Amino acid sequence: MINGHGNNLQGIQHLLKADFSTNVFDNPQTDGLLDYLQTQMPTIRNYPDPECRILRKKLATTFHISPEQVLVTNGSTEAFYLLAHAFQQQCSAIRTPAFAEYEDACTLYQHQLVFVGDLNVLNSSTPADLVWIGNPNNPDGRYHNPQELIAFLEQNPQRLLVVDEAYIDLCEGAESVAPLVSQYPNLVVIKSFTKLFAIPGIRIGYLLAHPSIIQRLQACHMPWAVNALALKAGEYILDLPEKPSAALRQRLDESKRLQTELARIPGLRVSPSPTNYFLSELQQTTAAELKKQLLEKHGFLIRDASNFRGLGPGHFRIAAQNETINNEFIAALRASINVLQPCLSYPSL
């Protein structure tokens, strides 16, 4: 795994006022889930069902597919590693910048790797048995609509398109291609319960694909990889009458406002994103310096994104918080940039 990955807060917790570095949405409407899991604690007294039958059946119903098209995994991360394993030593094209685990998983299982900035540049001569894409993508929030993905699936029937939808519930107006796995045997969709429900500590994700792909992945899947409480969390979430939406709506509006405000700061370039997180780029200083300044002087943690393949030393990712904290962050960011690149705070003469 690449360094500084995830919200690894050990050792800096005492400095922290707000964490803009993680794109997990701290949804206030999901406390019921934690209460429920407390009542389910005795389930850890038995082995979890290695086949995750109850949750697979619920997922199949949700997406109008069969349980044979569903694999439950230890977070969506395990889905990437299982895919890389089941297709070891094949060629993978990764749309970059990307979540580092696609590349790490492929490297571990000796894939030949190709990196592309756009799906359209893949032509018949590109060696790519698998094509990996985040939708919306992490770290830049870029979103492809189903029509674009369907066009790719139809033009590339010999390639497996791996669509990581871990963040799709946090993306404005986004539509999942999950139900399309019945129609396209070359489509794999990976999803997570983590992001909208803010439970990355419990490790629960899933993968939807053609039964033949699921079988191939199951052959690589060690038993009991998903713990008993994680299964209960997934079951609870799927049984909810509706997804928490008011808090999310508000957060996405805040993300847009924050993007607009930051774009006004001299020396900063913002990549527009339809999600709660987005990329920015510093023009005259590094993300590492800004991160240090913001944490030590103001207690705000950002994600230095310079270690994402294809990004530079000035790139950082932030996830919008609530209005009050965002306003404090904007002021802190202006002040920090003034310290780090003072010449940019005045119009050039």
Place this chain on the structure above:
Amino acid sequence: MINGHGNNLQGIQHLLKADFSTNVFDNPQTDGLLDYLQTQMPTIRNYPDPECRILRKKLATTFHISPEQVLVTNGSTEAFYLLAHAFQQQCSAIRTPAFAEYEDACTLYQHQLVFVGDLNVLNSSTPADLVWIGNPNNPDGRYHNPQELIAFLEQNPQRLLVVDEAYIDLCEGAESVAPLVSQYPNLVVIKSFTKLFAIPGIRIGYLLAHPSIIQRLQACHMPWAVNALALKAGEYILDLPEKPSAALRQRLDESKRLQTELARIPGLRVSPSPTNYFLSELQQTTAAELKKQLLEKHGFLIRDASNFRGLGPGHFRIAAQNETINNEFIAALRASINVLQPCLSYPSL
């Protein structure tokens, strides 16, 4: 994974009066752990520490080794898969009968396999880079003392000895070789919090070895494989002033008594075991038939052990329960055997 593995109770729960099939000890002295984990539920709001630093440090202190000699895993099962992966395509000797996951993990990572009934039969011409042994062993409870293992380590410096101590806390008078990993770079010890604390649903285990082996395994380890509550469970257990022992003492005495009682039943052969579980063999009927009879007529579940490599159709494994239930089980077993092999219930003329 082999079929009928673990206590897979889905679908038969309504028939069940007592479960003799799992060798997880239902320790009544561990309820405090479940209460503690309820208070720790908010930890699932953040990613677990991918390096498991707090737990590794506590384990290092416990075994008088360094944190660089410790790897925390998603149950001990993940430790087997990581080892098989890190040493893929090498030769493994497995002491049989054995927990099926050693073989499954090695097969998945294309090991050449050798099966031996005894460590002593391995000589310099046996192709074995790794040697796997359960201590005490599952399913037969066989125990090797440290002197035997040390002799093997010293006579086979070129071979990695993998000692699975998942059940060692449940074995009378057993001594762990865990602290010896500092002395023998060819020793790997795998342990679990699951068995004595009866929490197989939470998935937490660990592996102790030379730092160079730990590094090799870490390179194969996907991030966040161990969930946040599992880490908390491990930390809690290591902080306990003493291990729960009175209940265990009683259970081991019950296991001995049950072994003696069963050995008296005509048509049954019992393999003596120093643990809470042991193997028995039916001489004139199959374990599958006995299992069906015991479950359907009496509500007792046993582990048909005929699918362990090296065992036959008559083998089954049981784990002793409390005195009352054991007595009911003995009566049920006598009755079932009378039905299945009536000729054996009377002395031959």
